Amino acid sequence: MTETSEHTPTEQPSSEELAEVIAEFEEYRERLVSETLATAQKAKVMKATALAQLEPELAKIDAVLQQLRDRASSVTTNH
Numbered sequence: 001m002t003e004t005s006e007h008t009p010t011e012q013p014s015s016e017e018l019a020e021v022i023a024e025f026e027e028y029r030e031r032l033v034s035e036t037l038a039t040a041q042k043a044k045v046m047k048a049t050a051l052a053q054l055e056p057e058l059a060k061i062d063a064v065l066q067q068l069r070d071r072a073s074s075v076t077t078n079h
Contacts, residue, residue, distance in 0.1 A: 018072040022065060029061045 013021075033054065040050035 012075065013071075015072055015075045018068055018075060022068045022072065025061060025065050025068065029058065029065070032057070032061075 033051075036050055036054050037047060040047060
């Protein structure tokens, strides 16, 4: 068997790892919004319509980001 650097559910990620994941999610969210708006503009779809369709996905991303930020905050206060 080969060893991996993947975290098992019992391991706690470090604050650095959490910060990296948060940054990646934030970048993903921004890219999703900008690419969706660019595509909507090409397709001549109103910005409000495109954002309304994107809102459920953005809400999920925002919820995960908040959970990660809360977890990062608890990791830094416990160390």
